[in-house]
Amino acid sequence: MMDLLGLYNYWVFAILLMIGFYAVTAKQNLIKKLIGLSIFQSAVFLLYITIGPVEGGTAPIFHEGAARQVYSNPLPSVLILTAIVVGISTLALGLAIIVRIKEAYGSVEENEIREIDRQ
Amino acid sequence: MNAEAYHLAVLQVVVPLLSAPFVILLRPRGLAWAAATAASAMAFIVAAFLTAGVLSGVEYRYAVGGWAAPYGIELRVDALTCLILLVVTGASLLALLAGRRSLDADIEEDRQPLFYGAWLLALAGLAGIVVSADAFNIFVFMEVSSLASYILIGGGPDRRALPATFKYLVMGTIGATFYLVGVGLIYMMTGTLNLDDIAQRIPEVADQRPILAAAGFIIVGLALKAAVFPLHAWLPNAYTFAPHAVTVFLAACATKVQVYVLLRFDFLVFQNNVPGHELQFSHFLMPLALLAILLASGVAMMERNLKRLLAYSSIAQIGYIMLGVSLLSAAGLSAGIVHIFNHALAKGALFLSVACLGMHCQGLKLSDLAGAAKSMPWTMAAFVLAGLSLIGIPGTAGFISKWLLISAALAEGSLGIALVAVVLIGSLMAVVYIWRVVEAAYFHSPPAGGPQGLREAPPMLLAATWVAVLANVYFGLIPGLPIELSEAAASSLLLHLP
Numbered sequence: 001m002m003d004l005l006g007l008y009n010y011w012v013f014a015i016l017l018m019i020g021f022y023a024v025t026a027k028q029n030l031i032k033k034l035i036g037l038s039i040f041q042s043a044v045f046l047l048y049i050t051i052g053p054v055e056g057g058t059a060p061i062f063h064e065g066a067a068r069q070v071y072s073n074p075l076p077s078v079l080i081l082t083a084i085v086v087g088i089s090t091l092a093l094g095l096a097i098i099v100r101i102k103e104a105y106g107s108v109e110e111n112e113i114r115e116i117d118r119q
Numbered sequence: 120m121n122a123e124a125y126h127l128a129v130l131q132v133v134v135p136l137l138s139a140p141f142v143i144l145l146r147p148r149g150l151a152w153a154a155a156t157a158a159s160a161m162a163f164i165v166a167a168f169l170t171a172g173v174l175s176g177v178e179y180r181y182a183v184g185g186w187a188a189p190y191g192i193e194l195r196v197d198a199l200t201c202l203i204l205l206v207v208t209g210a211s212l213l214a215l216l217a218g219r220r221s222l223d224a225d226i227e228e229d230r231q232p233l234f235y236g237a238w239l240l241a242l243a244g245l246a247g248i249v250v251s252a253d254a255f256n257i258f259v260f261m262e263v264s265s266l267a268s269y270i271l272i273g274g275g276p277d278r279r280a281l282p283a284t285f286k287y288l289v290m291g292t293i294g295a296t297f298y299l300v301g302v303g304l305i306y307m308m309t310g311t312l313n314l315d316d317i318a319q320r321i322p323e324v325a326d327q328r329p330i331l332a333a334a335g336f337i338i339v340g341l342a343l344k345a346a347v348f349p350l351h352a353w354l355p356n357a358y359t360f361a362p363h364a365v366t367v368f369l370a371a372c373a374t375k376v377q378v379y380v381l382l383r384f385d386f387l388v389f390q391n392n393v394p395g396h397e398l399q400f401s402h403f404l405m406p407l408a409l410l411a412i413l414l415a416s417g418v419a420m421m422e423r424n425l426k427r428l429l430a431y432s433s434i435a436q437i438g439y440i441m442l443g444v445s446l447l448s449a450a451g452l453s454a455g456i457v458h459i460f461n462h463a464l465a466k467g468a469l470f471l472s473v474a475c476l477g478m479h480c481q482g483l484k485l486s487d488l489a490g491a492a493k494s495m496p497w498t499m500a501a502f503v504l505a506g507l508s509l510i511g512i513p514g515t516a517g518f519i520s521k522w523l524l525i526s527a528a529l530a531e532g533s534l535g536i537a538l539v540a541v542v543l544i545g546s547l548m549a550v551v552y553i554w555r556v557v558e559a560a561y562f563h564s565p566p567a568g569g570p571q572g573l574r575e576a577p578p579m580l581l582a583a584t585w586v587a588v589l590a591n592v593y594f595g596l597i598p599g600l601p602i603e604l605s606e607a608a609a610s611s612l613l614l615h616l617p
Contacts, residue, residue, distance in 0.1 A: 017300075024289060037292055044299050051307045076306070079255055083299060086262045090292050093266055097273055097285050104278035113282050 009050040016043035030101065030108045034094045041087040045080050052076040127169050128181040128194040128250050131204060132260075134161045136243035143236040148228060152219050155235035159212040162242060166204040173201045174603070180252075188252070189316035195252035199456065199608030202601060203249045203372075203379045206463045210371035211242045213467065217583030218364025220576075221474050225275045225362040234274050238368070241267035245376050254302045254312045257380055258295060261344070264376075265291045268369055275362035283356035290343060290353040297340025304333035305388075314387050321392045334389050334396065338381065338403070345377035347404070347441060348411030351434045358430035363474035366426065370433055371467040375459045378440055382456075386612040397447055405445040409541050411438030416548035420555070425476070425483045428552055429469055432509065435545060436462045442538065443524050449609045450527035456605035457598075458520035461508070464594060465517050468505035468587035472498050475576035475584055485555060490565030495575050499560050501588045506553035508591040511546050515595040519602070521546065 016039055023036025057072035098108055105113050138158035145151040169179065179196035182188060196204075215238070226234050244264025251257045269291070273284035306312055308329050309320040324330055343350040354374070358366050389396045415434035422428040440462070443455025473483065475498040480487050492499040508515035511522075521542065528538040575581065594601060 021293075024293065030285060033289060037289055040293065041296055044296055044303065047300060047303050051303065076303075079306075082255075082259055086259070086295075089266055090262070090288065093269060094285065094288050097269070097281055097288065100273070101281045101285065104281055110282075117279055117282070 009046065013043050013047045013050070016040075016046065028110045030098050030110060031095075033110075034091065034098065037094070038087065038091055041083070041090070045084060045087075048076040048080040048083070124168070124172060124177070125179070125181065127165055127172070128179045128196050129183065131162060131165050131169065131196075131208075131250055132194075132243055132247045134158055134165065135239040135246065139236045139239040139243065142239060143232050145232055149219075151232040151235045152215070152222070155239055156212070156215045158239055159208065159215050159242060162246065163205075163208040163212045166201065166208045169196050170201040170205060170604070172196075173198055173607075181250075189311050189313040192256050193252040193313055193315075194250045196250055197608070197611060198604045199379065199383070199612065200249055202456065202460055202604040202608065203376060204246060206375060206460055207242070207245045207249065207372045210368050210463060210467055211238070213471070213583050213587060214364050214368040214371075217471055217474060217580045218362075218367065220580060221363050221478060224478070225364075230274070234271070237267045237270040237274070238365075240264070241271060241368075245372060248376050248380060252314050254305065254314060254317065254384070256312075258299050258302060261295050261298070261377075261380075264373070265295065265344075268365075268373060271365040271369070272357050272361040274365070275360065277360045279356070280360035283353075283360050287353040287357045290350075294340045294343030294350075297336045297343065299340075301333040301335075301337035301340060304329045304336065308333075314383070318387050318392065321388060325393045330393060334393060337384060338400070341377050341381040341384070342407075345374045345381060346434055346437055348407050348415060348434060348438060351411075351415070351437075354434060355427050355430040358433070359424060359427040363470070363477045367467055367470040367474060370430070370470050371463040374433070374437060375440075375463060378437065378444075378459060382444060382452075382612060401445045401447050404441050408438045408440075408442035408445055409538070411435055412442070412541055412545040413548075416545050416552070419552040420548055422552070423484055423486070425485060425488065425556060426470075426473055428485075428556070429466065429473065432549065432552065433462075433466055435549075436466070436509075439520070439524060439542070439545070442542070443520075443527060446527055446531060448527060448530065449606075449613055450523065450530060452612060453602070453605040453609035454520060454523035454527045456608050457523055457601050460601040460605070461516040461520045461591075461594065464587065464591050465505055465508040465515075468584060468591055469502065469509060471580070471584040471587050472502040472505060475501070475580055478576045478580070479574055485559045488556065488559045489563035491560040493565070497581055498576055498584070499557075501581075501584045502560070503553075503557060504588045505591060506557070508595065510549045510553060513595075514592065516591045516598070518595055519598040523602075 020036045020040025020043060024033050024040060027033050027036060053072045054070055057070040060071035060074045102108050105116055107113055135158050138154065142151050142154045145154055172179065173196060181194040183192040183194060241264050244260045244267060247260030248257055248264065251260060269284050269288050272287065273280050305317060308324045308327065309317050311317055311320060321330065346354040358370055385400060412435050415431045415438065419428050419431035422431060440455045440458050443451045443458060476491060477483060508517040511517040525539050525542055528535040
């Protein structure tokens with residue numbers, strides 16, 4: 001039981017991932033889909049951030065004369081910084097496409113767009 | 120290797136990447152196109168030099184920024200890389216050379232510099248995926264190329280491209296995020312991102328659950344991006360409603376690059392290191408490959424829109440590639456890899472002739488093509504030859520890979536005979552759907568109500584189409600280069616297997 005609770009970061013990661021995935025697949029509204037996609041990506045940020053810290057570790061900043069310390073791993077945070085940028089670009093591009101869909105179709109509901117295309 | 124040759128690997132990415140912002144600034148008419156084409160030509164020349172180097176036995180390893188692997192990002196070029204690089208840069212160059220008039224018709228003049236900038240970013244991303252030997256770097260380039268290709272697909276005048284792009288964006292992002300989760304889990308267990316380094320360290324932890332989960336996430340994520348059946352839902356509409364030149368570029372190489380990542384990752388990292396993974400991989404992909412061949416070809420037989428017909432045929436062809444790969448033998452693997460090259464040639468040529476038809480025919484329904492062969496004889500002749508290559512008639516490139524695939528399948532014993540049957544049925548179905556186009560264009564008389572306005576495409580477009588068609592014939596008669604590269608690639612991929 002304690003093992004399971006000790007891994008609560010991973011649980012939150014999995015739950016967020018599934019919430020995002022649900023919104024992407026189940027919602028008809030394109031903006032809600034995009035929100036779901038954003039949650040889906042943010043879950044992964046949490047996974048990466050969870051990997052980094054070392055027990056008893058501090059921020060990995062070196063300076064002269066400091067006592068030897070245990071440092072946390074900074075690399076996952078750096079990696080996820082890149083992934084956050086990717087996430088923002090995807091969100092921005094997705095919203096731009098939705099704006100153009102709204103201009104062209106007058107709707108942001110997937111079923112209505114499909115209906116218009118069928119005509 | 121001299122100092123200049125050492126930098127070729129990184130030039131493959133840097134040339135299009137740095138040309139992209141430059142191209143955006145070019146305002147006078149036609150200049151952006153010329154600059155983008157020149158950058159693509161440079162990229163193709165770099166790929167040709169790399170191939171010549173690899174054929175003479177050099178293996179390129181480049182440490183980005185001078186930081187040696189495994190800490191720095193490593194670029195690596197071997198036989199498999201070269202084959203895919205030739206496909207990517209060749210497709211980009213040919214599509215740009217061919218597509219000027221077609222894109223002039225589709226994209227407003229003031230948006231053209233931005234469009235060509237996005238094109239070069241897509242090229243840089245695809246080339247970057249191929250040369251990277253670093254799991255996270257592959258993700259970054261994957262997103263660079265995906266974001267740019269969403270722009271390319273949604274850039275045309277057809278509003279139906281927009282929902283198609285949105286669907287591609289959502290599914291592409293899910294695929295890339297799955298890959299990212301998998302890479303994160305692997306990093307958690309091994310502490311490294313360099314593919315070779317992962318392969319060395321993974322045996323110690325290979326039986327633990329995060330690695331199994333990582334394998335699942337990475338394979339499903341990449342299969343989604345590669346449009347492996349049944350994860351292909353984004354592909355037909357995206358290819359159908361994109362500007363014609365974009366379809367030529369993306370249909371020839373975008374999904375193939377993802378198949379390449381799948382091969383490289385799976386064979387280097389998982390196979391032989393994770394117990395039982397070979398069987399899981401083969402048992403997972405082989406039924407999907409067979410279903411892709413049969414069902415996607417079946418849909419293509421029913422389809423009324425020419426571009427969508429070819430898009431479904433692309434899904435079936437991914438099936439042939441995965442079938443060869445899932446045999447897990449050197450022969451099957453090299454058949455699959457040759458088919459990546461040959462299918463890019465055939466589908467590139469087919470979509471180029473579609474671009475010719477699209478110059479004067481808006482809808483591209485099969486019924487619109489009635490009598491097209493009379494007014495556009497050269498285009499339709501090109502379509503027929505490229506179609507023969509897709510079907511796999513002897514003397515064309517398609518025959519070579521189907522032949523290799525069938526001989527690889529026959530080596531598998533009784534299962535092989537069933538596989539050969541599926542390949543043959545798939546080819547017969549290809550005969551049917553190509554024939555439907557031929558029948559409409561050659562044997563249906565144009566509607567009686569006056570002229571249709573169909574006439575031969577601009578010379579540049581037609582010339583590029585025939586270059587692609589003649590490449591199909593050339594590599595059908597003299598298949599030395601792709602076979603040599605893919606056999607070297609297959610043996611280096613299988614090096615890690617017992």
